[in-house]
Amino acid sequence: MAAPVASPKLLFNDIDEPGLCTREVYERRGGYDSLRAALALTPEAVLDQLKASGLRGRGGAGFAMGTKVSFLPKGAMDKYLVCNADESEPGTFKDRELMQKNPHLLIEGLIIASYAAGANRSFIYIRGEYVLQADALDAALVEARNAGYVGEDILGSGHSLSLVVHRGAGAYICGEETGLLDSLEGKRGNPRLKPPFPANQGLYQGPTLINNVETLSTVPTIIRMGGAEYAKLGVETSTGTKLVSVSGHVQRPGNYEIELGIPSREIIYGLAGGPPAGRQVKCWFPGGSSSPVLKAEDLDVPYDFDSLGKAGSMLGSGAIIVVDDSTAILDVAMKTAKFYRHESCGKCTPCREGTNWTVKMLERIDVGEATPMDLEIMASVQEHIIGNCLCVLGDAMAMPIGSMIAKFKDEFEAHIERARLSRGVGDAAGSDLALAAQGTLDAGPETLLASDPSGDQAPGEHAGDPGTHQGGA
Amino acid sequence: MSPRGWDTPVDLEREPATIPDPDTTPVPADLRVEIEAHMANYPDRRSAALPALAAAQRVHGWCSPDAIEQTACVMRVTPAYLESVASFYDMLETSPVGRHSVYVCTNISCSLRGADELYEAVLKAAEGGIDGEPINVRAFECLGACDIAPMASVDGVYVGPLSTADVPQLLEDIRSGSPVLPELQLARRLVADPHANSQEFPRHPAEHTARAGAANPDIAPEEASFGAPMEGDRPGPTAAYEPTPEHHEEDES
Numbered sequence: 001m002a003a004p005v006a007s008p009k010l011l012f013n014d015i016d017e018p019g020l021c022t023r024e025v026y027e028r029r030g031g032y033d034s035l036r037a038a039l040a041l042t043p044e045a046v047l048d049q050l051k052a053s054g055l056r057g058r059g060g061a062g063f064a065m066g067t068k069v070s071f072l073p074k075g076a077m078d079k080y081l082v083c084n085a086d087e088s089e090p091g092t093f094k095d096r097e098l099m100q101k102n103p104h105l106l107i108e109g110l111i112i113a114s115y116a117a118g119a120n121r122s123f124i125y126i127r128g129e130y131v132l133q134a135d136a137l138d139a140a141l142v143e144a145r146n147a148g149y150v151g152e153d154i155l156g157s158g159h160s161l162s163l164v165v166h167r168g169a170g171a172y173i174c175g176e177e178t179g180l181l182d183s184l185e186g187k188r189g190n191p192r193l194k195p196p197f198p199a200n201q202g203l204y205q206g207p208t209l210i211n212n213v214e215t216l217s218t219v220p221t222i223i224r225m226g227g228a229e230y231a232k233l234g235v236e237t238s239t240g241t242k243l244v245s246v247s248g249h250v251q252r253p254g255n256y257e258i259e260l261g262i263p264s265r266e267i268i269y270g271l272a273g274g275p276p277a278g279r280q281v282k283c284w285f286p287g288g289s290s291s292p293v294l295k296a297e298d299l300d301v302p303y304d305f306d307s308l309g310k311a312g313s314m315l316g317s318g319a320i321i322v323v324d325d326s327t328a329i330l331d332v333a334m335k336t337a338k339f340y341r342h343e344s345c346g347k348c349t350p351c352r353e354g355t356n357w358t359v360k361m362l363e364r365i366d367v368g369e370a371t372p373m374d375l376e377i378m379a380s381v382q383e384h385i386i387g388n389c390l391c392v393l394g395d396a397m398a399m400p401i402g403s404m405i406a407k408f409k410d411e412f413e414a415h416i417e418r419a420r421l422s423r424g425v426g427d428a429a430g431s432d433l434a435l436a437a438q439g440t441l442d443a444g445p446e447t448l449l450a451s452d453p454s455g456d457q458a459p460g461e462h463a464g465d466p467g468t469h470q471g472g473a
Numbered sequence: 474m475s476p477r478g479w480d481t482p483v484d485l486e487r488e489p490a491t492i493p494d495p496d497t498t499p500v501p502a503d504l505r506v507e508i509e510a511h512m513a514n515y516p517d518r519r520s521a522a523l524p525a526l527a528a529a530q531r532v533h534g535w536c537s538p539d540a541i542e543q544t545a546c547v548m549r550v551t552p553a554y555l556e557s558v559a560s561f562y563d564m565l566e567t568s569p570v571g572r573h574s575v576y577v578c579t580n581i582s583c584s585l586r587g588a589d590e591l592y593e594a595v596l597k598a599a600e601g602g603i604d605g606e607p608i609n610v611r612a613f614e615c616l617g618a619c620d621i622a623p624m625a626s627v628d629g630v631y632v633g634p635l636s637t638a639d640v641p642q643l644l645e646d647i648r649s650g651s652p653v654l655p656e657l658q659l660a661r662r663l664v665a666d667p668h669a670n671s672q673e674f675p676r677h678p679a680e681h682t683a684r685a686g687a688a689n690p691d692i693a694p695e696e697a698s699f700g701a702p703m704e705g706d707r708p709g710p711t712a713a714y715e716p717t718p719e720h721h722e723e724d725e726s
Contacts, residue, residue, distance in 0.1 A: 017670075017674055092615075129626060169562035169563070170562050172614060172615075186515075186517070187519070204517060245619065247622060345561075
């Protein structure tokens, strides 16, 4: 294995220094110097730096931040800047660490971005579950206001900005930018039809720039280093460093700051320690539970936006969830699908019905009521969700589920057959599939359908509790 | 006004509720001040719906008809509008719940590490409530703390990694009102990245008795049977692993 990853620490540098969440320590470390430097420039010059940095949005879509800022119309009008701190993509917890330990970094970045965008009102929409982090932001905001960084005529620059920390109340969909806007307006968090895009008609129908916590927290560094210098980090189309949240079956789950473009293996094994001894990576989500899964053979894919895209997945929010070979893929699919069923706002039919039926079909597999044909139906349900809804929540289920069906078809088929057998259905015992299933059962740890030595995934368990499974079938 | 429940039949003859009349709707002074402060933060007062409902829920324990009516009265919106909002969000309770809440994350990363067993254990241990008052135990979607999986949010305080053996102490801490499992609180944890800190920093001080959140057991219990606690896998809040190159040499034979 290659040398350990020692990426430059732009966001995580000494993040556990006591008192970093206070203005005193933050300023002692050079905090708010970038703000002063930016306010000495014209907004256009700041925007040029952001563009030159090549910084791509860290929330999931990966859109170039500088370009996004430039989409806002020019001229004097109420413009809004909204920081998306809803961070509810399963597996993602990077913004949490940033906001809790270094809230001033986000506030400084947000002020600079508002200056570049000409926005005068800003909001941080933080998920309601993050009590500790919202409290840290509130305390930092009071300090920033008292120091004159937030308010009227910031440091004599003529730029004014109001900032409100807005706490959500528990809804995944509010991380979707238009759902977030509706929620911020005090409504149910239903996504909106696009266009118009938020840059033209967003919050209160005004031009709105929406950025992720990590994106905005990177802005002070870009101003300090210069956009061109920042762009030298990472790889050509994925510049800079990225916070990666690694979780699941790894020995050292947590947040790591990496330089984009390093091999994924180095993150999963080198930094996070890989699966526990004796276990192998079965599959991994490279960018949150919405991203199509990759298999162990994809571990050498460079971890950047385009390489992961080429590999058939996406970098998303930078949340790697590792699943080792002790787990049945059906269980992974079930958890994923149930989450999206719960979180679907119900506005668009393909998502509302598609997530619901996907769960029901998975449950049918589990209790032995499915046939191999159901896999095709399930795959086609996924295809019909993608691209047919107002937002991507449905896609966010369809992509991983579709990829699981495609990549673990044998295992699904074997599971179907085994569950049917244990339910005593039909004469399947003599069929090819049953033999195949038997073969898989004997194949050892690689397939997991088999009775697992650790006993945590015994085949009988699924058929054993039909009460919970049968509800919707 | 005495508390009312939702289980009375709807009177279809009745006109829809209008914006409550301030003269006939008493609102606790503190609550009114808090809601008005939230409203002042936004260009449109309706934006204050979430923080206002959260405030009313802290006073009333849940988004009861009284809570909704008082909030609607201060915000000058109809109760129906606020009910539509309250019913959308997981953290706003639309039926009575206990004052103390335990959200157990049962999403994928936590489940891979034994969250379903943990949830069952908490549910079972909390069955009788605390001193006669029920505890609001919920299986929650991803709480954004997969690094301490499996974890729970106890009245807003994140603790983990938890094992089923921690459950009695967790409930005892709720009962006695002391900080919940201080050693396992997220607030104390250092960043995982071994190269982030250039020197050794002490762990963060124990935190934080969050306000009583709220929630309700409306999410059906998820099937247990998925994942299991990982052996010997309690890195503890300091997550002490040596930042040396050695551990990068995994064997890939």
